[in-house]
Amino acid sequence: MTIPESIKKFITWIQGFDRRVLHNEDDVKEKLILPMFRYLYYPEICHRQYSLKTYQSETHTKNPEIAQIYFATDDVKKQNTDTSLIFVKTIEPHKTKLNKAIEQAKFYSNHFNTLFFIVTNGYEIKVFQRLDYNREELVFDLNIDAFKNNDIVSKFYNKLNFDVVKNIDKNIADILTYSKCNLIEKLIIRHPDLQYFLEKCDFEPSITLEGCHLVVVKPKVAIACNLPKAFGEGNCQIEFSSILFKGLKIHLNHQDILGNLMTGLHTQPDWGCRRFLKQIDKDSFIVNLGQITVILSNLEAIDLCLCIDEICQKYKNSIIEFENALETWDFEFIKFSEVRGFILFSVRQELWELMRQFFKEFDYNKGKSEWHLFHRKNISIRVSKGIRDRAFIFPKFNRDFSLLPSNQIDIIYEINDINLQSIEKAKFSFWQQDIGVRGTWTARYTKQWLLDKYIPKVITYYSNKSQLSESELLAKITNYRNERVLIKEIDNIKDLVPYLRDIQSWLHIYVENIAASLLKPYYQAYTNLVRNTDSSITGIDYIFGNLQRVEWKNTLEENYSNSTDWKNLTFKYAIDCLDRQVIRINNSEYENSFKADLITRIFIWIIKNGKISFSQAQLNAAKQALIPIWEQSRFEMRYIYPNQ
Missing domain, CATH: 3.30.310 (TATA-Binding Protein)
Structure with a gap:
């Protein structure tokens, strides 16, 4: 069988390499790794160097370690975690123990989302293929002498050359990983004896709180959390009882907790309210936890959500407690x-x-x-x-x-x-x-x-x-004075508008679904509040334009298409449309944030521009319904979205 010319060049170079020229880590990089990737046909512009932080630390060392990353694109602006291919960690030639470097490379490979990571001291070369659920497969465990075998060199080249690696579809790789896990799960379900054996590995449920250290355990998931104190930062560690994740410990910092886990508390996994969850099918979810992605069964996802609800509610309460006590919300x-x-x-x-x-x-x-x-x-x-x-x-x-x-x-x-x-x-x-x-x-x-x-x-x-x-x-x-009237002290209906604008701004950037339980009293109270508005209100076209977008492909669109002009649409009909939204939300488990945004815009417009007759009871109900949704928007705009 004829060996391609590209592989011949690689064989000639690697078999002629003399490792005695390597005296330090820079030599390993300059004289081994960079030439190797040139012979593997990686364009120079697809290569970047990164100064790494100390492993699992937030501070830089005096002499930061340097890692090499190769990308699929030569467009520097597009060189990111979506296009990353290989992470390379080099160490000094005299260091023969690679375990610490492997753990570092694994950590940063997960961070950069590369397909492979390589660790070498110039003599030993270990190549790992990273799997999506934080596992890795050792695909090559070689030393330089092993490259004297042409078959090994060819396999190395065919596995890692640029054309092959850049064409690996990360999404397909995820699907293959999912398929493998799905197959295992089906086998477990079909064999009750095996399922019984695995269930014996489940954790014993418990909740313990000592000072600011909270541990929540469900059968499939355990989370240990250090709650934040005095505007400080907390953290947590997540473990799973499944043998598929044996030894896996996921560490999340303060930003991870706020930016990913806080939304959608107390909602079901399949409602689409939690940003770290994505449903694959009826029984499986892709779960993103910090830099680590795992595939969980429905039961595991439910237990994870229950643990997160308990942890994050306490975490959130701790932050709010300090803000309330020190009266800092207005600043x-x-x-x-x-x-x-x-x-x-x-x-x-x-x-x-x-x-x-x-x-x-x-x-x-x-x-x-x-x-x-x-x-x-x-x-x-x-x-x-x-x-x-x-x-x-x-x-x-x-x-x-x-x-x-x-x-x-x-x-x-x-x-x-x-x-x-x-x-x-x-x-x-x-x-x-x-x-x-x-x-x-x-x-x-x-x-x-x-x-x-x-x-x-x-x-x-x-x-x-x-x-x-x-x-x-x-x-x-x-x-920097806050001029708005406190919610509980509002007696002028227009003083509600600044709070409604806060809610609308929050909803406008909120990408997940929202639990209907939060919106039901809000929709009902404000529809009742604006019910008796003078029909001569300006901007009726704006109101119906937003209602049309809310009821897209529903009865309202048909009514619009049958209408000759806006004059045929009365304010009474707008209230009928809002009443339909109240009925819909009362029969729903969750709401699309885009619809909630549009409905809030309608409430703002009517209150700002209309002449409204309302009772004290209607105003009190509106203020009461406003408080929980506004407080949630205030918390998330302050703590969650700055961490995106």
């Missing part, structure tokens, strides 16, 4: 360098210099007056009374992406570790007892204290020294 969260906090307001630099000077002059070590409250810790200003910390103030200069002048200073309510030591020392469930005027100040109280007491005191104290008058200094404060 923009900001994180930079080592600082975490909330922007209270901004001042011009002239006023900040006076504030800073007052901080220094009234250090609590320099006197005992009521204003000797301050101590400088690095850049932060510590507001204290004796040993009791009240708040930490941090100045941020040149606020990014802002129309504010460059000499404007943001005043930050800092979440400082010292300030929160009481949380660590006290029982976790009782930390809120320290919040208050005589304990840890909230963001809202701190802001009002600074504006109403501290800044006027500073201005008065330095009135003779400052070149600016009191009115000029006060005029330069940029106050």
